[in-house]
Amino acid sequence: MTKLRHLVAEVDAALDIYLAGRTGQQFNKVAFILADDCCELASKLYLITRHPAWSDARANGSFKSFRNVTAEVRAACPASANILVRIEARRDRRNGFFHSAHLLDLTLQPRDVKDALSDLLTYGALLFGSEWDEEVKGQGNLETAAVIIQLDCKAHADPSIGPKVADIFAKRRRTEVQKAKGCEVTHHPDDHHLRLAVRNGGKELRDILQALLG
Numbered sequence: 353m354t355k356l357r358h359l360v361a362e363v364d365a366a367l368d369i370y371l372a373g374r375t376g377q378q379f380n381k382v383a384f385i386l387a388d389d390c391c392e393l394a395s396k397l398y399l400i401t402r403h404p405a406w407s408d409a410r411a412n413g414s415f416k417s418f419r420n421v422t423a424e425v426r427a428a429c430p431a432s433a434n435i436l437v438r439i440e441a442r443r444d445r446r447n448g449f450f451h452s453a454h455l456l457d458l459t460l461q462p463r464d465v466k467d468a469l470s471d472l473l474t475y476g477a478l479l480f481g482s483e484w485d486e487e488v489k490g491q492g493n494l495e496t497a498a499v500i501i502q503l504d505c506k507a508h509a510d511p512s513i514g515p516k517v518a519d520i521f522a523k524r525r526r527t528e529v530q531k532a533k534g535c536e537v538t539h540h541p542d543d544h545h546l547r548l549a550v551r552n553g554g555k556e557l558r559d560i561l562q563a564l565l566g
Contacts, residue, residue: 360487367497387468524549
């Protein structure tokens with residue numbers, strides 16, 4: 353499913369932006385907005401996949417609202433009811449700071465972003481099943497990034513997870529071949545190290561992290 357592949361690539365970009373600011377949290381709003389956008393795209397793609405003639409436009413030319421679309425998904429996939437409650441609530445919050453200058457200084461807690469990304473991954477798997485899993489496997493290091501999100505969420509209930517994850521990354525080399533010359537400017541070296549570790553770690557790193565989820 354080519355369109356699903358494009359959607360998964362967008363999800364990968366959202367997680368990569370989160371990882372780029374995991375320590376400094378400077379990209380929280382961007383990652384939160386992208387997670388919301390991807391949930392809307394996933395909803396529409398699911399409906400189009402079920403009924404190729406489906407459209408997000410009404411007969412009068414206007415577009416269906418976000419809740420019009422999620423209501424159709426809920427009717428077609430009753431199992432999505434609970435997660436859609438959270439997704440819809442995030443749309444309201446996103447609109448608050450995305451469209452109103454009065455809420456530009458609204459603070460998003462790190463957990464808000466992690467939960468949004470985790471629900472995005474769960475929602476995609478719920479709607480598209482094995483096809484979603486296959487696309488995720490073929491999308492760079494998305495599998496590893498997804499496990500990191502899941503571990504970050506799990507760490508809220510089990511604080512011992514954080515140090516274990518940090519220890520795994522501390523033991524990863526920054527690059528496959530250490531360079532004698534050259535330098536890079538980065539505001540948060542820990543995040544830079546994390547992204548390099550994910551990029552170079554491959555399936556081996558994924559499996560090591562996966563083991564922490566139990």
